[in-house]
Amino acid sequence: MSQITTLTFFKYPTLKSKVWAFMMMPIARYPLSKTKGLSFYKLMGSGKPGFNPAPDWSTYGLLQIWETEQYANQFFNEATLFQKYKRNSQEQYTIYMKSIVAKGEWSGANPFEKSTSLDETIPFIAVITRATIKFKLLRTFWKYVPTSQAPLKNNDGLLFTMGIGEVPLTQMATFSIWKNKEALMDFAYKSKEHAKAIVKTRKLQWYNEELFSRFQPYKTVGQWGGKDVLSTH
Structure with missing residues (x-):
C-alpha cells in the first residue's frame, strides 16, 4: 500500500502562542477535514x-494518515493551515512512517494499512499505543503509570518518546522511536514492570478501546530540541 502516516510535533514557548495553539484544536478540524488525500487525522x-x-x-x-506521500508533501509545503502553524510555533518536527502492523481500533476502526514497501536497511521502529481509559478506573490506571514507565528512564534503546492524547486523562497515547526491533522487544518482554502492566491490563480491563501499532520511520523534517532524532543515530 502507498498509505503513509505522519506525526508532527509543535513547540509553543510563549503565552500568546500557547493560547493560539489551544484555540486551534477546534478551529483546525474543518480545514483538515477538507484536505485532499488525508484519510484520518487527530489533533492532540x-x-x-x-x-x-x-x-x-x-x-x-x-497525527495524519495520507493516501500517498505526495499528498503529505503538498500539505506541508503549500497548505495555508500548516503555514499558520509554522508561523506560530518555535519548532516543528514531522516524522514520516510506514505501517508495519496495527492491532485494535481508534475511534471505532483501525485506520492503518500495512505497507508493502518497507525498507529493510532502516533499523528504527516507531510505536503508537493508544487507549480510551474507563472512567471508573482512571485513578487506578494513573497511579500505576510511574511504575510501568520506569524502565524507559535511561533506556539506551529509546531514541524519543512523548505522551499525547485527544482528551486529557481519558484518551491517551504514547509515541516512541526505538533504535531497532531488538531494543523494543527487550522493553516489551524483558521488563518486569512492563510485563506486570500487561497482566494488570488483562485483569482489570482498563480500556474501552485500545490500539497498538508499529511503524518504520523513514523520513523526518524539522528538529525537536534543536536536533533531528533519527539523523543523530
Missing part, C-alpha cells in the same frame, strides 16, 4: 515528561 495535546497526566501547554501533536 501532550502531557508533561514521564507520561505525566498534567498537560504540557507548550507541546501539541498532529
